Amino acid sequence: MPILMILLLTAACLPVPWPRPFESLDASTIVAIAGAFVLGSVLLSIGGCLRVLREIPKDRGAAASLYFRLRKRFALVQLWGTVALVLSGWGWAVRELASDAEGVLAPFAELLVPGPYLLMLLANWIVWFFAERALQAAGTSTQPFWSLPAYVLHQARQFVLLLFLPVLLIATQQTISRHDPELAHSTPYQVASFCWAFALLLLLPLFVKPILGLKRMPNGPIREQLSATATRMRFRYSDWLLWPTRGLIANAMIIGVLPQARFVIFTDRLLEAFDPPELDAVLGHEIGHARHGHIPYYFGFLILSSVVGGALLNYLESLRLLPDDFDDYGLLVGVFGLGVYIFVVFGFLSRVCERQADIVGAKAGSCADPNCEGHTPETELIEGGHAICPTGVRAMARALELVMHLSGLDRPQAGSVRQWLFAWWKSWQHGPPSHRIDFLLSLLEQPHRAARHDRFAFRVRAGLIAILLATLIGTATLIGWEEFFAQL
Numbered sequence: 060m061p062i063l064m065i066l067l068l069t070a071a072c073l074p075v076p077w078p079r080p081f082e083s084l085d086a087s088t089i090v091a092i093a094g095a096f097v098l099g100s101v102l103l104s105i106g107g108c109l110r111v112l113r114e115i116p117k118d119r120g121a122a123a124s125l126y127f128r129l130r131k132r133f134a135l136v137q138l139w140g141t142v143a144l145v146l147s148g149w150g151w152a153v154r155e156l157a158s159d160a161e162g163v164l165a166p167f168a169e170l171l172v173p174g175p176y177l178l179m180l181l182a183n184w185i186v187w188f189f190a191e192r193a194l195q196a197a198g199t200s201t202q203p204f205w206s207l208p209a210y211v212l213h214q215a216r217q218f219v220l221l222l223f224l225p226v227l228l229i230a231t232q233q234t235i236s237r238h239d240p241e242l243a244h245s246t247p248y249q250v251a252s253f254c255w256a257f258a259l260l261l262l263l264p265l266f267v268k269p270i271l272g273l274k275r276m277p278n279g280p281i282r283e284q285l286s287a288t289a290t291r292m293r294f295r296y297s298d299w300l301l302w303p304t305r306g307l308i309a310n311a312m313i314i315g316v317l318p319q320a321r322f323v324i325f326t327d328r329l330l331e332a333f334d335p336p337e338l339d340a341v342l343g344h345e346i347g348h349a350r351h352g353h354i355p356y357y358f359g360f361l362i363l364s365s366v367v368g369g370a371l372l373n374y375l376e377s378l379r380l381l382p383d384d385f386d387d388y389g390l391l392v393g394v395f396g397l398g399v400y401i402f403v404v405f406g407f408l409s410r411v412c413e414r415q416a417d418i419v420g421a422k423a424g425s426c427a428d429p430n431c432e433g434h435t436p437e438t439e440l441i442e443g444g445h446a447i448c449p450t451g452v453r454a455m456a457r458a459l460e461l462v463m464h465l466s467g468l469d470r471p472q473a474g475s476v477r478q479w480l481f482a483w484w485k486s487w488q489h490g491p492p493s494h495r496i497d498f499l500l501s502l503l504e505q506p507h508r509a510a511r512h513d514r515f516a517f518r519v520r521a522g523l524i525a526i527l528l529a530t531l532i533g534t535a536t537l538i539g540w541e542e543f544f545a546q547l
């Protein structure tokens with residue numbers, strides 16, 4: 060859930076006068092409490108790791124699911140524990156200890172607010188390395204595992220790309236506005252930082268390669284097959300990349316909006332564990348995202364949503380409906396509201412789009428016969444992927460089943476509300492794989508549901524934009540357009 064994590068980390072770094080609910084505790088006591096929390100959590104992880112290590116010789120499968128379960132549980136404790144810590148005095152203590160005599164916070168000191176969480180994250184990598192290495196040694200993968208430093212580097216690279224880079228940009232921007240407010244409020248600075256952020260977004264694919272340590276995918280049958288499928292699906296890209304994870308991650312993605320700077324990435328585990336039709340299905344799924352323009356739509360949708368959200372907050376403020384000290388906490392409330400909105404509305408949108416991509420994934424391996432019973436090397440697959448056949452559907456379903464298995468997700472037991480809720484919470488952005496597989500298999504009997512879902516997705520996307528635009532125009536008319544642009 061990187062989006063929600065980015066939001067939480069961003070919220071932690073905002074210039075908020077964090078509360079001090081226990082006035083009798085001074086800053087150094089709170090630091091000691093935070094230290095104890097971090098230490099306790101690390102000890103808990105060590106205990107969990109030892110349990111997994113003891114279980115592996117008895118039953119590797121049970122040990123693997125124990126491992127996934129404990130990591131999920133501990134991650135939640137660490138995340139929400141840090142939130143509680145920040146709200147119960149840690150946020151205040153950081154400001155108290157890291158500000159100068161005039162009360163100006165030291166450069167980048169806001170990064171200390173989520174600091175306990177970042178420390179526990181680092182400790183997790185080191186502790187759980189031993190469990191992961193032992194699990195891999197007892198498993199089927201033939202790859203040698205990372206050494207401890209290489210493993211930590213591997214984790215740190217993903218962390219930097221997905222979480223730390225965005226948060227660092229925010230901290231930099233705040234450091235500048237704290238230490239040179241005049242510069243930060245000047246129009247040239249604001250225009251320049253907007254352009255810079257936009258350029259960064261377009262150029263991101265070029266940074267991803269060195270940050271994640273990606274390599275060119277070696278020549279060979281797999282690369283040839285993927286290229287043939289991409290040509291058949293009329294998909295343009297600049298290169299195929301291989302993400303060496305020593306068998307840790309089974310994933311594929313396309314980064315980049317422009318074909319000139321667009322890379323298709325497969326991890327080693329995926330290439331090793333998936334057969335050719337399943338690889339085609341995975342590639343087809345990613346092509347589906349590109350073909351339907353999901354990523355640019357997501358960006359437009361999120362930007363429009365935050366503009367509308369900001370305008371609504373301003374309108375409420377002009378009606379004097381908000382409490383007086385709202386200015387202090389306004390940013391935080393905004394980020395929190397955005398989080399709930401993303402979880403509910405964006406989550407729904409994203410699940411609709413994932414299903415659309417799954418359908419393209421099924422089409423990528425489909426022939427012209429809607430009742431076919433399997434393919435031979437001579438079977439001709441459909442150009443452009445404009446038809447769907449049972450063999451293509453089954454390949455996509457198998458690929459999802461494999462992803463579910465490799466990432467340690469279980470099909471929720473029928474009738475267990477708790478497991479069902481957890482499955483949804485865990486995959487709010489994609490929908491539980493079991494749910495997606497059931498939809499795909501329903502296409503075997505009712506292939507028309509594919510086209511129906513595409514129409515539904517179109518209505519959802521157009522409808523959401525229409526609602527947002529209507530709200531925007533309505534609010535701007537109420538507060539006056541001039542005022543609206545001034546606040547923008």
Ligand SMILES: [Zn+2]
Nearest residue numbers: 344348413416
């Ligand atoms: Zn997807």
Ligand SMILES: [Zn+2]
Nearest residue numbers: 426431448450
């Ligand atoms: Zn077929």
